[in-house]
Amino acid sequence: MRWYLCASEHQLEHLPDDADGVVVPYPGLGVATLLPRYPSESEAERMIREAADRGLRVQALADFTCSGCEHLSASGHGTFRSTLEYLAHDLEVDGLVVADPYAVELAAGLDVTVVVSHTAAVDTPEKAWYFDRLGADVITVDPSLNEDESTVDAVRERVSARLRAAVNAVTWRDPVAYFERNLRSHLTRRGESPSPYKNDPYGPLRRRRVVRGVREELFDEVLIILGGEPP
Amino acid sequence: MRWYLCASEHQLEHLPDDADGVVVPYPGLGVATLLPRYPSESEAERMIREAADRGLRVQALADFTCSGCEHLSASGHGTFRSTLEYLAHDLEVDGLVVADPYAVELAAGLDVTVVVSHTAAVDTPEKAWYFDRLGADVITVDPSLNEDESTVDAVRERVSARLRAAVNAVTWRDPVAYFERNLRSHLTRRGESPSPYKNDPYGPLRRRRVVRGVREELFDEVLIILGGEPP
Numbered sequence: 001m002r003w004y005l006c007a008s009e010h011q012l013e014h015l016p017d018d019a020d021g022v023v024v025p026y027p028g029l030g031v032a033t034l035l036p037r038y039p040s041e042s043e044a045e046r047m048i049r050e051a052a053d054r055g056l057r058v059q060a061l062a063d064f065t066c067s068g069c070e071h072l073s074a075s076g077h078g079t080f081r082s083t084l085e086y087l088a089h090d091l092e093v094d095g096l097v098v099a100d101p102y103a104v105e106l107a108a109g110l111d112v113t114v115v116v117s118h119t120a121a122v123d124t125p126e127k128a129w130y131f132d133r134l135g136a137d138v139i140t141v142d143p144s145l146n147e148d149e150s151t152v153d154a155v156r157e158r159v160s161a162r163l164r165a166a167v168n169a170v171t172w173r174d175p176v177a178y179f180e181r182n183l184r185s186h187l188t189r190r191g192e193s194p195s196p197y198k199n200d201p202y203g204p205l206r207r208r209r210v211v212r213g214v215r216e217e218l219f220d221e222v223l224i225i226l227g228g229e230p231p
Numbered sequence: 232m233r234w235y236l237c238a239s240e241h242q243l244e245h246l247p248d249d250a251d252g253v254v255v256p257y258p259g260l261g262v263a264t265l266l267p268r269y270p271s272e273s274e275a276e277r278m279i280r281e282a283a284d285r286g287l288r289v290q291a292l293a294d295f296t297c298s299g300c301e302h303l304s305a306s307g308h309g310t311f312r313s314t315l316e317y318l319a320h321d322l323e324v325d326g327l328v329v330a331d332p333y334a335v336e337l338a339a340g341l342d343v344t345v346v347v348s349h350t351a352a353v354d355t356p357e358k359a360w361y362f363d364r365l366g367a368d369v370i371t372v373d374p375s376l377n378e379d380e381s382t383v384d385a386v387r388e389r390v391s392a393r394l395r396a397a398v399n400a401v402t403w404r405d406p407v408a409y410f411e412r413n414l415r416s417h418l419t420r421r422g423e424s425p426s427p428y429k430n431d432p433y434g435p436l437r438r439r440r441v442v443r444g445v446r447e448e449l450f451d452e453v454l455i456i457l458g459g460e461p462p
Contacts, residue, residue: 066413068299069423072432100410102432121409130406130438175361178352179331182297182413192300202332209357 001221007035011226021057030064030189032119032181034170038188059095060087063117064185088112108135121172125158132159140164143171143211152218162220174209176202232452238266242457252288261295261420263350263412265401269419279322290326291318294348295416319343339366352403356389363390371395374402374442383449393451405440407433
């Protein structure tokens, strides 16, 4: 099964023919997947409706790695919960792609497919087991495992979730991914873009570790990130 | 060389005799090391002065993994910079233990020893190289490497920085450490403590991966975290 991550209406219009479904970044809660651009909230909603109208399966991507305690505060918790419910029940997405363990747990209580994002950096059977027990239906492994048969097999033995590979994604082995994903989680939530040495301080010395290869036969499904290099 | 992480005045009073120096959590900028308690800012300052009076070397720990863009915003940037300068020039610490790449770069411009914390999760030669190039004098590897001679040797070949091991620290292999460190970075900065399922949602299913062993001969120095289990 092939999913494509579409970050713009243009990408959705030019979707490859072999697409079984699309993943749409939903910036309202924060997105940690590193992309050259992010849709606005209204753009994301149009894309979700358009994809559903075309008979595609749709998953919303809200894979923030940090929310600055917002989704855990007394006030923020309700908003967080109701946004997940809005996505599941009003926008009627088929699945939610999340990374934060509490988001996984909450999403598991809704009637949607719960997908752990590659931004959760699952690269060991123990990590996979943890998310499996929280209620994940699908676990995307860290892209460093895309061609690593023995580790993928070891992960599979520990979990009942289906396994997904992400293609054209940054691996956690990238030295800055940890920090950039956190930064992006906050910026996308606020609708802001990074600017060098103001809120893009990680540019110098950056060498992107983007994984383009995959042994598809090791996985139940594949997510292909469309578009150019992450910034 | 042996450093001890002291999170309270009580621990500082009962410091083991073999201590060459102490590391004191400085919550003002955010601390990501997982500890049972954190000193207040004034407590941290008293400890720093007290340790210096006793002739010990002192490093301030500000190893946040996320600051919610604060240290990168137009207003926050100045405060961030001046706090690092305050620690280095007014409190006269001998070193700063940080994790964020931009913090490493800024600290490298001050007259202090720049230490990369284990919270930066350096577990490959490539990650170590990145921080080395940013100006780190000492790099603490992820505790999963504490007894891993071949990886530590490979790291050593790539960097000029000295290598430190952290003992009694949570490894990045812990499935929740990524998210908890982010949460702690924000909470310590605000002077708040986590409470179950309000701002400690990661409790269920949590299995701490604390590393207690180390092959000291592989490292130039060791940091021993005093006190009980991280929460």
